[in-house]
Amino acid sequence: MMMLCACTALFPARVPMRSAQWRLPASSGRAKCLVVFLPGFGDDAEDFARNGFVAEVQRRSLSADLVAAQATIGYYARGTFPERLATDVVGPARVRGYQQVWLIGMSMGGMGTVFYARARTADVTGVFALAPYLGDGDLIDELRAQGGLARWQAPPRVEALTEDNYQREIWRWLRAVTRGEERGPKLYLGYGRSDKLARADELLAAVLPEGHTYLIDGAHDWKTWKTLLGQFLDRSDFARDCR
Template identity: 35%
Template sequence: MLPTMKMWACASILFALLAACAAGGDVSEPIPTTLVSAPQPAKRLVVVLPGRGEDVARLENKGMAATIQATWPDADVLLTGLTLPFYRQGLAASRLQSEIIEPARARGVGEIWLLGISLGGMGAILHEHEYPGEVEGILLLSPFLGGRRIQDEIRSAGSLANWEPGPVQPLGPDTFERELWRTIQQWNNDPMRKKTVWLAYGEDEAFRESNELLGQALPPDNVRMLPGDHDWKLWTPATAALLQPARNK
């Protein structure tokens, strides 16, 4: 599918909160990454997509790789700096594919997971929209899912399954939210794929309602609502809470 050209140019209202304290990034350079090798022979790669205000250094500081490898010691962890400027460029998903996923496949990595936090959770879903099935699993921590307009449409329809998204459209500033939710609806209709998507969010966070709506598309065992707000006090234990059952599937 087409890349998300100029996605954020006309979506500044939706991302006012996100942009207020977003990490920077030089989009003329490759996506920054740090690889933390598995303490055991590696059988998989977990690619971490940061939230607003996060970057590689912040992910390192919060011990994300150690958190993942405590449960998945056979996982290499790639911390990325796919920050808001890459989304504003309109090419976040395609650059994730060309700069990270395809090189990993070329190196012989057979199992790749995306772990997306907040903004990065949305990025993981948009990657799935453009490159369906390219990764083996998706872990979503409090994903940002856009504004209320499309979500209210879904609620008015009675359920995500009953919602009519209309004709498929190329991703753009006026269409990305609808296409984001179309991808989620497709998970709802795909018994095999939705088993590979996992969601955790906080009971006190602003994104709770939208995340609950997303949870309708997933098996109940793949969804965790935990005490906490939209921050690392939630995301660190939420990561561990998702990894153990995901590994056992």
């Protein structure tokens, strides 16, 4: 997947970043929580409504407003994704006084939840990464060969992400957060057993707390992700706190 690359002319990134919103009815009072949806490669903000994600949240009568960001690959390629999401989507929404902010994304958007949480840790209560893209095959092979994330010889922290270092830095950050060495949000993961990215996602699942991974039969598709979302909405810190 092309992120932080010199291919920006191929992938537009509108400023400000567009978003779609679904808020609680006024009769329900002010929502406790904000959910920010991040799309996968080739998807857009409205796909969360088309594929039933919005309905899954709303039918549970959770105290949550929903916003889906049009966070397409152009923002990742330019390295402007965290800034634009904060400035154009999360920041304007936070003025409503939410108690918690949760990020939910799949594939590229799953990586986006981690990207943003690393860059803006104080903004995020938790993330639910669905079948996240977590790096190229060579790096995943390296992690597995060394016995998993807990045993991986992680590089030093870097502040500025580049095309050459972002994958290792994301894994370094995940390792540090799951070991309690750095602050981070609550991390949840979901994926299907037949997902093309399962080899990478298994590495993260191995270091997450019990109950923070949802694994079902399924592939890299909306049907699987919708089922996983339902499980998260029923059994998670989000499900408990956002009522």
